[in-house]
Amino acid sequence: RLHTLPVEQSGIGDEEPMPLVAEMMRWAMLMQRAPEELTSRAGELGGLLAAGVPAERTPTLVHGDYHYGNMLFRGPEVVAVLDWEIAQIGQPLMDLGCLAIMSHRSQFKDAESPGGTVALPDEDLFALYGAGCVEMNWYVAMSLYKYAAILGYNLMLHQRGKRPDPFYETLTTTITGMIDEGIEILSPHPPPLQDEVKSQKLWATHLPPELGGQGYGQVKLGLMHEIEGATMWAPIVFGNQAPDSGNSEVLAHFGTQAQKDQWLYPLLDGRLRSAFSMTEPNTAGSDPTLLSSTAVLDGDEWVINGHKWFTSNGMVADFLIAMVVTEPDAGPYERASMIIVPSAAPGLKRVRNIPTMAGAHERFGYGHAEVLYEDVRVPAANLVGKRGQxxxxxxxxxxxxxxxxxxxxxxxxxxxxxxxxxxxxQREAFGKKLASHETVQNWIADSAAEMSAARLMTLHAAWVIDTKGAAAARKEISLIKFFGAKVLHDVIDRSIQVHGSLGYSADMPLEEMYRTARGARFYDGPDEVHRVSVARQVLTGYKAPQGMWPSEHVPTRRAAAQRKFAALLEAATTDV
Ligand SMILES: Cc1cc2nc3c(=O)[nH]c(=O)nc-3n(C[C@H](O)[C@H](O)[C@H](O)COP(=O)(O)OP(=O)(O)OC[C@H]3O[C@@H](n4cnc5c(N)ncnc54)[C@H](O)[C@@H]3O)c2cc1C
Structure with missing residues (x-):
């Protein structure tokens, strides 16, 4: 009945309806003010929410705090709903989400409402609104996020002495529980799927067997990644998502046994997450010889100072591998070292996720973080490999x-x-299918050729790594890095063009793919640096010809040939 009330008679009918994204941002802002130990985990839930905002329905009056505690019952009948403090015009399923928390939250599960036990199981309740459980998952998780934000804000006030009450002492656990539950509801990679992957020996296959992987080699792995590339969650399900996969290789190849026990094995099991922290806002990431962040050994501790950004997953990582200058007086390629920094290390400030063109979801949880290292102290034993390596x-x-x-x-x-x-x-224009227009045919043919070339080049690079080692494949790796990124961009671009305005719209996944693909031309080194690297390596196989003419200069070659075969020419012409 609440949601069928005419909006204009609600008394707040002249307000603009609140879109779901704005609703999310509202609670995200409040969550930002919660104590720091809660915000990064909450950020992960925020990221999942932002990535899956459902389609909106007709806006209605929304109570906003709709649970049994706010209802007055006469017998089983609700006779009044109290506390309209955050009422607004918005999405009715938000209220349903609040109500559903009662049956979702384990601690509420057996709770009795003032009017009796909660009568309807979720599915029946949702069906009254024609809402499916999958759609409702988002609203339930959003409600958990909302209440976690409200409680988190109150906890912050309590910690600052502005709201003294012993009740708040236990809130951290409650809030973490709510956030975890929200993450679990929205997580598209339930552990059973990962278990299935493990049972089929496909988990973390990027490592050789002696390091806990399957020893598949890069060619086989490459083929696996091609399949995984079609969905953004697959690498998580298969335990080889960046940056964890790269970091696990670092620890596997260069870590001490103690580092492997503490960081690598839990990382491989999916119990920890990691980040790689190299790029800085104040120096050019393309040229890491310029790195300015430092680590100084003080007794048996490294003291790290610096400013990093684009540390992917930095906000949710349990530890970061920081690349910092430890040998300022050494040669340019021996100045930096890698050091493991636990996320709880004092002085480590995870400032924010940088908003990027990939989309709003990158602002939460899994995104690219700005990180400050302010006199961060970690044990000397956290150095990975040797100093300067x-x-x-x-x-x-x-x-x-x-x-x-x-x-x-x-x-x-x-x-x-x-x-x-x-x-x-499917589409027809000017009397024939788009597929019959020559330009479109060219796009299809060019895309097929370029994808095929990129594929074979990548598999070739993988084969060189497998047979001669990564160092021998430097040129091949650089070739595919810039060529592959361009092919990705161009194919998506043409596909958008063929779709016309539909391709430009968010009703197709193409626009998001296009935005995400743009980053590929930067991370792991921008195109230009890889081109330079390829050109340099190619050029080592050549040397400048002597003299002023190229070695294929026809008059010069003719003259050389005449000199070389002068005797034969002489003999031949004498006979004539
Ligand atoms: C999505 C994404 C994720 C990332 N994740 C991480 C991460 O997890 N950890 C991390 O440490 N970093 C990460 N980065 C940062 C990335 O590694 C850097 O962006 C990259 O190394 C380039 O550094 P920069 O951004 O400082 O650009 P700059 O070094 O300032 O370069 C700017 C531009 O200068 C030009 N340029 C540079 N060198 C040359 C040259 N030799 N010749 C011609 N032109 C040149 C290029 O056009 C380049 O794009 C990520 C970046 C993105 C986009």
Missing amino acids: GFLIAQARLGPGRIHHCMRWLGMARRAFDMMCERAL
């Missing part, structure tokens, strides 16, 4: 990782390509 380790880390990126891009490009072909066969 940062560059060497970074190269080992990035090589195979780039193969995986490229193959995932091919999976994504293939999806965009499939959409392009489908649409070309």
Whole structure:
């Protein structure tokens, strides 16, 4: 009945309806004010929510705090609803989400409402609104997020002495529980799926067997990544998502046994998450010899100071691998080292996720973080490898990782390509299908050729790594890094063009793919740096010809040939 009331008679009918994204931002802002130990976990839930905002329904009056505690019952009948403090015009399922928390939250499960036990199971309640459980998952998780934000804000006030009440002492656990429950509801990768992957020996296959992987080699792995590339969650399900996969390779190859026990094995099990913290806002990431963040050994501790950004997953990671200058007087490629920094280390400030063109979801949880290191102290034993080996380790880390990126891009490009072909066969203009127009045919043919080339180049690079090692494949890896990123971009771009305004709209996944693909031209080194690297390596196989003419200069070659065969020419012409 509440949601069928005429909006204009509600008394707040002249207010603008609150879209779901604005609703989310409202509670995210409040959550930002919660104590720091809660915000990063909450950020993960925020990220999942932002990534899956459902389609909106006709706005209605929304109570906003709709649970049994706010209802007056006469017998089983609700006779009044109290506390309209945050009422608004918005999405009716928000209220249903609040109500459903009662049956979702384990601690509320057996709770009795003032009017009796909660009568309806979720599905029946949702069915009254024609809402499916999957759609409602979002609203339930959103309600958990909302109440966690309200409680988190109150906890902050309590900690600052503004709301003294012993009740708040236990809130941290309650709030964390609510956030975890929200994450669990929205997580598209339930543990059973990961268990299935493990049972089929497909988990964390990027590592050799002696390091806990399956020893598949890069070619096989590349082929796996191509399939995984079609969906953004697959790498998590298969335990080889960036940056964890690269970090696990670093620890596996260069970590001490103690580091492996503490960080690597839990990382491989999916019990920990990690980040790689190299790029800085104040120095050019393309040229890491310029790194300015430092670590100084003080007794048996490293003291780290610096400013990093674009540390992917930095807000949710349990530990970061920071690349910092430890040997300021050494040569440019021996100055930096890698050091493990636990996320709880005092002085580590995870400032924010940087808003990017990939979309709002990157502002929460899984995003690219700005991180401040202010006199961060970690044990000396957290150094990975030897002092000054940062560059060497970074190269080992990035090589195979780039193969995986490229193959995932091919999976994504293939999806965009499939959409392009489908649409070309479906849509008609100027008396024939788009597929019959020559320009569209050219796009399809060019895309097929470029994807095929990128695929074979990537598999070739993988084969060189498998047979000769990552160091021998430097040129091949750089080739595919910039070529693969361009193919991905161009195929998505053409697919958008074939779809016309539909391709530009968010009703197709193409616009999001396009925005995400743009980053591929930066991370793991921008295109230009890889081109320079390829050109340099290619040029080592050549030397400048002597003199002023190129070695293929025809008059010069003719003159040389005449000199070389002068005797023969002489003999031949004498006979004549
Ligand atoms: C989505 C995403 C995720 C990322 N994740 C991480 C992460 O987890 N950890 C991390 O440490 N970093 C990460 N990065 C940062 C990334 O590694 C850097 O963006 C990259 O190394 C380039 O550094 P920069 O952004 O400082 O650009 P700059 O070094 O300032 O370069 C700017 C531009 O200068 C030009 N340029 C540079 N060198 C040359 C040259 N030799 N010749 C011609 N032109 C040149 C290029 O056009 C380049 O794009 C990520 C970036 C993105 C976009």
